[in-house]
Amino acid sequence: MKREPLVNAALFLSLPAVALWAVSTDEPFTITLATRTAILALAGVGLNIALGQGGLVSLGHAAFFGLGGYAMGVLASHAQTQTPILEWPVLIEGATSMPLIWLVAMAVSALAALGIGALSLRTSGVYFIMITLAFGQMLYYFAISWPAYGGEDGLSIHLRNSFPGLNTLDPIQFFGLCFVLLCAALLLSARLKRSxxxxxxxxxxxxxxxxxAVGVRPFSLRLTAFVISGVxxxxxxxxxxxxxxxxxxSMLSxxxxxxxxxxxxxxxxxxxxxxxAGAGLYILLEQLLDGVSDYWQVFLGALLLTxxxxxxxxxxxxxAGSEVAHD
Amino acid sequence: MSLLRLSGVTAFYGASQALFGVDLDLREGEAAALLGRNGMGKTTTIHTIFGAPRARSGEIEFDGRDITSTPTHLIARLGIGLTPEGRRCFPNLTVEENLRAAARPGPWTMASVCDLFPRLAERAGQAAATLSGGEQQMLAIARALTTNPKLLVLDEATEGLAPLMRKEIWASVRRLKAEAGLSMLIVDKSLRELAEIADRAFILQRGQTVWTGDIAAIDDDLKASLLGV
Incomplete structure (x- = not known):
């Protein structure tokens, strides 16, 4: 029971350690891997609130992941081509400022999670899985068939968006940004768990x-958790x-x-x-086994089964042992 | 003034009828006993008050409001605290977490329930599943109290416990009545201990209220015919 905080701390510090080591040995690709791990872990931290704390097996979290991605893509591409997103009734311009993009991404995800959650949480078990899956796939096919933002080909932007005071094109600075957000999400998740x-x-x-029977409505609890998770x-x-x-x-699939x-x-x-831990292990396996075989996911499957x-x-x-910590 | 009133309540589990007309009238500040042999509908009556199963006909009123079709969580929020049969704590939460999960503001806090059950303070960080039966029972009562109810419903709170533990729990329930003046609806098999606490009693037979009156007025005939003791 007491081992878990130690394991957590070790895992947690290994991420910036790898990134800093990569800086000192000048391996930008490794920094990118660490950044990817931090971002995927962040997505997992989100899902873990619904899945781990709420027991809600959502097979539609790609919807929020993709909506966040498209929020960035749409805002940044409009800013780069200097065409407004909307001229009437209000003028909405594109943006390349990360904090603004994040806010939009979170607001869009919150709205989507509210709608999807309100409908899917009326069911449970396998029906919940299927309905969240259906919502996710709806958005996926919508994105494929809507040509304005690249359709099936996707949408690329020339420059990474900016963050005040940082050079986001420097891999380690962008990693730092992602890592801080991951810390914030972990902190929120820990606070939430104890509240x-x-x-x-x-x-x-x-x-x-x-x-x-003690006066709390499970539906409201779950919907709130689902929205926080989606955000x-x-x-x-x-x-x-x-x-x-x-x-x-593909981010939506x-x-x-x-x-x-x-x-x-x-x-x-x-x-x-x-x-x-999961995202780290996944990236590690991907890097180690991809060289062994194109079908490295066979090994991943075996590991998952285990x-x-x-x-x-x-x-x-x-x-850290099977006991869940209550600290 | 009556705090909880059931009139002509019937309820079904699927196709089979369990309650055939329960009448019950509990006044504010009163402790009442709900008695009857096994399978006569005591626990079903309590579950029906909470809306699971719903009353098919009849009326349930609490604190001047009709709650016959109110959702369960709102019934609890109106101020009915339940200590369910079989304790039903949240097993993998700790004692303290069990109490915080449903707490609502009011005079009953973590500190005041620990004053009533000092053992809970000792076990605050322990998972509820690892407590003894009696301690879980204390936790279940404490959890109901920290929702700060107007009415506490105790369903078989001393069932299956060691004599010493039963004594401790009865002592606490007596304190609740004497010091806090809490309204209570108590289901229990032990008439002797109930008689010291409860003012009135309702006896159920085959899902119907067949006797209502002062608990002291239950004589040996009544015991033999309706309670089987």
Whole structure:
């Protein structure tokens, strides 16, 4: 029980350590990998609030990831071509300022999560999975068939967006930005878990009727959790698109939803640092095994099976013991 | 003034009828016992008050409001605190987390329930699943209290506990009545202990209220015919 904070700290510090080591040995690609890990972990931290704390298996989180990405793409592409997004009734211009883009990405994701959540949370279990999947796929096909923003080809921007006081084109500075956001999300997630809201959410996952009998409505708890979860994943999407300077419908596809679930599962469902461990492991496997075989995901599949069948607590569970910390 | 009033309440589990007309009238500040043999509808009556299952006919009124079709969580928010049969704590939350998860502002806080059940303070950081049965029972009562209810419903709060633990819980319930003046609806098998606390009693038989009156007025005939003791 006491080992988990240690494991968390080690995992957590390894990310900036790798990035700084890469700076000193001048390996920008490694910094990019660390940045990608931080961003994917951020998406996982978002999903973990719904999946780990709320027990909501959403197979539609790519919707928020992709919407965040498209928020970045649309704003930045309009800014670069200097054409307004909307002229009437109000003039809306594009933007290249990251804080503004993040806000838009989070607001769009919040709205989408509110709508999707309000409808899908009327169901549970396998129906919830299918409905979230359906919403995600709806957005995916919409993005493919809407030519204004690249359709199937996606949308690329020439320059990474700017952040006041930083040079975001410098890989380590952009990594720092993503890492700080990841820290903020982890902090929020930890606070949430210990708050009365988080405790009631946790209790509602186990027994909704019991929660109702003490005067709390599970639907409101879950919807709130779903929206917070979607907002964080949307922010990750905006960062991911900025990292690649490219956004495409594949960010919205159900493969992406599945991958985010895999991060959470690999790391340990409901563990605060589970998504960080999962995303790290995923990127590591991708890099190590991709050289061995094009079909490296076969190994990933085997690992996932092992985790699901034998080591339910994921990587964090294996390292820190199966007891979930109550600190 | 009556705090909780049930009139002619019927309820069904699927196709089979469980309540055939329950009448009950609990006054503010009163402790009442709900009695009857096993399977006569005591727990179903309590569940029906909370809307699960819903009353098919009849009326349930709490604190001057009709709650017959109010959603369960709102019924609890109106001020009915339930200590369910079988305790039903949230097993993988700690004692303190169990109490914080549903707490609403009022005189009952973590500190005041720990004053009532000092053991809970000792076990604050322990997962509820690892507590003894009696401690879980205390936690279930404490959880109901921290929602700061107007009415506390205790369903079989001493069932299956060791004699010492039962004594401790009865002592706490007596304190609730004497010091806090809390209105209570108590289901229990132990008539002797109930008689020290409750003012009145309602006896159920086959899902109907068949006797209402002063708990002291329950004589041996009544015990033999309706309570089986």
């Amino acid at each position: 009365p809201f988080g405790l009631a959410l946790n209790a509602a996952r186990q027994n909704p009727l019991r929660v109702r 964080i994943t949307g922010l990750a999407g905006a960062l991911f698109a900025d990292l690649n300077r490219f956004v495409s419908p 159900w493969h992406t939803s599945g991958e985010i679930i895999v991060f959470v599962l690999l790391g340990g469902v409901g563990r605060l640092f589970g998504p960080v 985790v699901v069948l034998i080591a339910r607590g994921g990587l964090i569970g294996a390292l």
